[in-house]
Structure formats: C-alpha cells, structure tokens
Amino acid sequence: MMTPELTEKLNYIRLKALIAHWDDYLKLGADQRFSHDRLLKHVVEEEYRLRLGNARQQRLQRARIPEPWSIETFPFDRQPRLNQKKIMALYDSLSFLTGHQNIIWLGGTGCGKTGLATSFLTHAIDAGYSARFVRFADLIHQLYQSVADHSEAQVLKQYFSYEVLQIDEIGYVEVEPVQVGLFFTLLHQRHKKKSTLMTSNLGFAEWGSFLKNDALTAALMDRLTENSHVFNMKQCVSLRPKLSSDSDT
Helix, strand or coil, rough: CHHHHHHHHCCCCCHHHHHHHEEEEEEEHHHHCCCCCHHHHHHHHHHHHHHHHHHHHHHHHHCCCCCCCHHHHHHHCCCCCCCHHHHHHHHHHHHHHHHEEEEEHHHHHCCCHHHHHHHHHHHHHHHCCEEEEEEEEHHHHHHHHHHHHHHHHHHHHHHHCCCEEEEEEECCCCCCHHHHHHHHHHHHCCCCCCCEEEEEEECCCHHEEEHHHHHHHHHHHHHHEEEEEEEEEECCCCCCCCCCCCCCC
C-alpha cells in the first residue's frame, strides 16, 4: 500500500512514475505471479525506459527543431543523383559524430537539404547526443546582438557546447565583418571537436559573395573541406509541389 511517507521518499529520489504506477505494478505482479525478483526488474526497466524517453524529449525541446523530419520518409527515388548509399551509411553508423566530422548539403531551394540534415540531427538526439538547430540568419543576428551587449564569449560557448549543431540556409543573408569573424571563430572552435551539419543554396565558390572576406573565406573552406562529407545537390530536383498554371492567384 502506498503511504504518504513512501510517497515522500519516492518523490525525493525522483521516482514519480513509480508513484503513478504503483498499484498497476502490484496488480501485474499478482496477475502474472511474478516473483519478487522479476517484479523488481520489471519496475526498474520501466523506470529506465521512462527516464530515457523523458531525457530524449528534453533534448528535442532544447534542439528547437522547427519541423520534424525522418530519413525513412525521404523520397530518395525522386533524387537519383543523390548518393543514398553513402548518406545511409553515415546515418546508420553515426561515424561522423564519433569522428567529429561535418556534413554539408549544397543545392537549390526545395531539393531536400534541410530535411536530410534535420533527420541526421534527430537521429543524433535519439542516440543521446545534445543538439541544436539554428538558421544561419538567426545565428548571425544573435552574434550581432552579442557584440552590442559584450556577450560574444557566452554565445560562442553556448553554440560550441552542442555535440551536433545544424546551421541551416547558409548564404541567404549578407553579414557584417564582425559577424563573419564570430562565425569563423565558432566553426574554428568546433573544428575536429564537434560535428556541424550545414545546408546552403550556394556552392563553396560563392560563399565569398556574402562573407566578403577573402582571407577568412579561404581559411573556412580549408577547414570545411578537410573535415567534412559534402553532398552536392545542385542537380537534384525541387521536391516542393508546383502550383498549377491555371491556379487562381
């Protein structure tokens, strides 16, 4: 029987699920004629499963993923130019994380870059890694604000802390020199220490057009190409539905 004293103790050691399911566990043990040993193991396994689920949910919330994606539903059949075998090998093994490598998807709007990157990010979260999704424009804005209030070190430390970071849509906005420097610093800090997933509608040769710093662009390209898996999706088709030519406007 659950007593107030027992409830207090279980709350103290944070076994709230056990409190909620106490009677269910006792009934299951009686109905199935579990031994004390088997019932205790069952309770421990259920608590462990619930803790894992709660921890995963917390990691998902902290990642701030705007839209969920799953690799299982990605239409590889519509992108025959994409190296599905290599993508799935990286996805299944998570070797890019253990090797602190980056993955970069380059291609036009709507070809599935963000969906693939987010699938990798979610898979890493499921495997227990800390993660964060951020659009390049939002990251640049945060870096700009950090200069104003002198919090650059804290912002860089925060983004460095994630074991896998997804920077989405690189190249859609132009940046100021101070932002370029901070962006380079962040990627330099993460280089060979943490994994970064990046998507861009621009090829590497075009990154100088918005970074506007030839020296830093060259140094950044050198680091990225040294330690990244790059998927060129320039020849891939858009997966977004097209409006009918006779649709109302």
